[in-house]
Amino acid sequence: MSEVIAIANQKGGVGKTTTAVNLAASLAVAEKRVLLIDLDPQANATIGLGYSRSDYEYNIYHVMIGRKRLSEVVLKTELPLLDLVPSNIGLVGIEKEFYDEKTRGKELILKRKLKELKDEYDYIIIDSPPALGPITVNALSAADSIIIPIQCEFYALEGLAQLLNTVKLVKKSINPKLKIKGFLPTMYSSQNNLSKQVLLDLQQHFKNKLFSIDDDYIVIPRSIKLAESPSFGRPVLLYDVKSKGSVAYQHLAKSILASA
Template sequence: MGEIIAIANQKGGVGKTTTAVNLSASLADLNKRVLLIDFDPQANATTSLGFRRNEVEFDIYHVLIGSKKLSQIIHPTDMNNLFLAPSNIGLVGFEKEFYSKRTSGRELLLKCKVEEIQNQYDFIVIDSPPALGPLTINALSAAHSVIIPIQCEFFALEGLAQLLSTIKALRTTSNPSLFIRGFLPTMYSSQNNLSKQVLADLIQHFDQELFKKSQKGDCVMVPRSVKLAESPSFGKPILLYDKKSNGSLAYQELAQAILGGVS
């Protein structure tokens, strides 16, 4: 069965969607069959892969309410081995229903849907929204592991304790096997003293949880990159937009680090 990886951090603008899209593409480029589930109502992962939100007839919300199976909403993308389960703004309705129905097992709904197709993919990557609400809880409950992007800027570690506390709580309830695959420094600039300080703090406190490059002990970090920022507007992952850019190389290193850890 495929490994399910959630990309999570309740703080917005830290590179969750960028990581979800480009990690998925980089794994697919290494001949792994990958499904990216856009689980954010903003649907930025969907548009980042060239799909227009309003032109997608069925999306992950229809799966959650039971009108479609997950296999029925999956689309191939411009990359071989990379597939998308799209999202739409209608997904916000799930949170309202989550709180109103209060049925048992509601935090395991996505997990149940994913189990139907899990053996068809090597990796399933879930892009979660910037909040610790029902959608993120469902994503973390469905996942084997979580990658936490951390922006190399002021307040970078703000809210991290709350996320770690949520992960710890889920281990005692809905997902005992959930583990942190690693922290990923994002938007790093070697010209910025604050970036260097945040990275130094991460290394000091979480060195064992940082992804390491295969050639040497340096950690994988995603640079601040114009190309990375531009590629979603063209509906392409960075691999198809500018494969040799620093941002692309960083996500290729991340994919290789993950594969190095797969038994």
């Protein structure tokens, strides 16, 4: 049975896509079969894995509207155990359709579509858009757990109450099994007091929801290699495997595998 993990936070630029791509790649390198689903119309995860719009005709939007099956839009990546379901700006259209139609159960479309491929993968990672709209609700409804990247900067925890409330609502109404897998501090710099303060705040409020390895909390450091690797269409471990960002995401994968 596969585990479905949604990477979500309605704030933009906090490291969702970077986490989705690099966690997926790290799990694949640890010999797990991984499917990364790009559920953001901006398609940054798709681009970050080396695909451009002209490389593929169909994407997650066509699956969501029932025109294609999930297995028909899966793309291979450079890593043998990592597959990708691409996105495209056309996915914004789905929001309108969600609101227009009167049929119930639209929150569960993705969950239903995943059934077809669930047994083929050990992990299904979903990258979600910077909003708490119907697309993210679909991700949360399909997921077993959620990882919340928290950018280590001023106002880091702002908006978190709203996100946690959405998680609570989805749990109550659609997906009672949904768990918070953990909060992941991102773009951490050890010289920066603000970073330290954010980590302290998270420790204080969500101590048992931080990832750790060998008794150290896992934080994703601010790393130029992490920022550069998408422009080469590669996860960081295929760009600079020994860089601190790459090591941090491998630690995250290890900690997730250890707790499985």
